[in-house]
Amino acid sequence: MIYKEYNEYIKNYNRKWRENNKEYDKLRYLANKDKLLEQSKKWREENKEKVKEYYQKNKEEYKEKIKRIQQDKMKSILDKKCNLLSTNLSGLTIIEDGTVINKFGNEVGFKQLNGYSYVAVNSKQILKHRLIWEAFMGKIPEGEEIDHINTIRDDNRLENLRLVTSKQNKHNPKTIEHYKESNKGKGVNNPRLYDKKARKKIN
Known part of the structure; x- marks a missing residue:
């Protein structure tokens, strides 16, 4: 004692x-x-x-432990969320709230300097919002794009995405309103057009 x-x-x-x-x-x-x-x-x-x-x-014991951990992780994620799709893209599971989970139960994706989120699939970087749209809504037709309704580039909830033409994408009212407000006196009406002008100047 x-x-x-x-x-x-x-x-x-x-x-x-x-x-x-x-x-x-x-x-x-x-x-x-x-x-x-x-x-x-x-x-x-x-x-x-x-x-x-x-x-x-101890291989089998370790495998069993890892499997249990993965199942617990996945369960804790799915307890909080609904509509999801399993895909054959590297075993990814895609959820309509914008979450992408790998086969180990970990959330995947990374944000680039341009503000968009990407997911690595078979060593290629794919835009997360395109991946989520195609998982639930089908292939994106040629000449059309996915627009973030609230203009937040890493808000990839399915309800925040819409299928638009390139012209419609450039003229999202919220985008124009936001940038007019933040660029008063700078002569900037459309941020996406402004980005193109800026890139031309740099080049």
């Missing part, structure tokens, strides 16, 4: 010490970063076969 209490005391003491010395730990790590990385690399090389052997013995 005494040993158990002592063990608990040491654990608590160490936990409190770590909490109070986070900055110290960080500085110590940075000071010894190269040395620690070298030690880690050396250990991996020396124990490569042991690790491989251990993994082979």
Whole structure:
């Protein structure tokens, strides 16, 4: 009993010490970063076969654990959301609220400097809003585009997307209203036309 209490005391003491010395730990790590990385690399090389052997013995157990984690992740996502589609695009699941999930249950996608979100599919970057539209509404006809109704380029909810011609896309009333307000006195009426003019000047 005494040993158990002592063990608990040491654990608590160490936990409190770590909490109070986070900055110290960080500085110590940075000071010894190269040395620690070298030690880690050396250990991996020396124990490569042991690790491989251990993994082979426990492979099924690990697979089961990973599967459970993935299922729990997916369940927690789906509990909050509705309409979704599974696709054959790298095992992606697409949800109408603009979320795209990979086969591991993780949300995927990244935002570029132009404000649009992209998803990597088979090593290609695809615009997320086009991916979501085509998943639920079918292929985008030639000569037509997908417009963000509220002009927020990374708001990819299906209800915020609409199929338009290039001309309609350039004249989204909300886009014009927003940029007229933010560019008073600059002679900017249509931000998309302005972008093209700016690009021509740069080129």
